[in-house]
Amino acid sequence: MAEKVFGFERDTFILHEDIFQLASMVAIGAIVIAVYMSYLFDLLKMANMVNLVGLVNLAQFSAQSRLLSQRSRHLANRLEKADGEQIFLVPYNLGLVP
Template sequence: MEEIGATVVAVYMRYLHDLLKQANMCSMVGFIDPATVSANSWTIADRSRLVAARLQKTDGEQIFMMPYNPGLVSLIGFCFYDFQ
């Protein structure tokens, strides 16, 4: 397996967004920018605040795609957030 960059992940996320838009399902899925949560961006506290702020702007019904790179291996996470 070879590492892929954040740009490739962002392009794939854009492709998924276009598919969701065609299916009229954009309101169901939210995306978090890979550059916002990557291990080499800001501090962990800053990244946590950015993710929390993004989640708080939703209605609680979305599923989020959040690529995450802890510095060792890239992971794609799906975040389910219950506001209740």
């Protein structure tokens, strides 16, 4: 994914399981959300609205991947890169999956 999507460049691989999650209407993982947000970024770019919305990568913010201090620092770094008065979309799971 391009650097402009989440503020840093990264490789993302979609696995068979990711497609199955999406197609079977079960809880989706961080990869599926990241790919959707990349698609959303492309739509924002076509509408000339990229400077209005910032996206935060769920994998960098996930409670399963880092310590609280590291997650907080990542979010703070991303918000510091804000372009004016951007609105940020930050995916968050409350853990309320039935």
